Amino acid sequence: MSELKQLIEKYIELEDNFDEDNEEQAQELHDLGHEIDHAVYHEEFVIVYNADTEDEEVVALIISAEEDEAEEFFIPVYTSEEEAQKAIETFIDEYGENNFACDKAVGNAIVEAYSDDEEFLGLAVDAPQCDFVIFAESVHDCSE
Numbered sequence: 001m002s003e004l005k006q007l008i009e010k011y012i013e014l015e016d017n018f019d020e021d022n023e024e025q026a027q028e029l030h031d032l033g034h035e036i037d038h039a040v041y042h043e044e045f046v047i048v049y050n051a052d053t054e055d056e057e058v059v060a061l062i063i064s065a066e067e068d069e070a071e072e073f074f075i076p077v078y079t080s081e082e083e084a085q086k087a088i089e090t091f092i093d094e095y096g097e098n099n100f101a102c103d104k105a106v107g108n109a110i111v112e113a114y115s116d117d118e119e120f121l122g123l124a125v126d127a128p129q130c131d132f133v134i135f136a137e138s139v140h141d142c143s144e
Contacts, residue, residue, distance in 0.1 A: 002080065004039040004040065004125070005080075005126070007032065007035060007039055008036060011029070011033065012130075014028065014029050014032065015029060033138075037138045037139055037140055038140070038141055040125075040134050040138075040139050041106075041107050041140055041141045042107065042141065043079070043107045044104050045077035045078060045079065045104065045105060045106070045123075046079075046080065046081055046083070046084040046102050046104055047059075047075065047077055047103050047110065048076065048084055048087060048088060048091070048100050048102055049101055049103065050098055050099070050100060051099040051101040052099045056101070059076060059091065059100070060073040060074070061073055061074045061127060063121070070119045072119045072120075074121050074123060074133055075110060075120070075122075075124070076124045077105075077107070077124070077125055078126055079126055083126045083129065084102050087128065088100045090128055090129075107139055110123065111123070111136045111139045114136070120136060121133070122136040122138070122139070123139070
């Protein structure tokens with residue numbers, strides 16, 4: 001299991017048991033979130049794309065599709081080939097038979113590639129199995 005996945009599982013567990021009045025717990029959650037932001041920056045992810053399209057379009061999770069609104073989206077990224085395969089199975093079940101393929105990319109490169117797109121919100125880690133998103137502006141490395 002990747003270090004990032006372990007950090008996310010710990011974060012989710014802390015968040016599920018979060019007590020608003022516990023300042024120590026709040027600080028621990030904040031610090032862990034910051035550590036996750038750094039891990040995402042450096043993590044090599046598996047990304048899924050639709051190999052049936054001419055430009056091999058990366059799968060995106062659209063979160064708003066109102067008629068008059070822009071289609072804001074997250075790029076789903078996966079911490080392992082196994083997680084990506086589970087997602088592909090879900091995509092096929094929901095959307096029918098498609099020709100999906102995988103590639104690898106580092107978190108900061110993915111964020112950079114979509115940084116000019118105003119509708120890009122960030123990364124969804126191990127979606128749809130894990131409901132954990134990281135907003136693009138959070139992904140950073142303090143040492144740079």
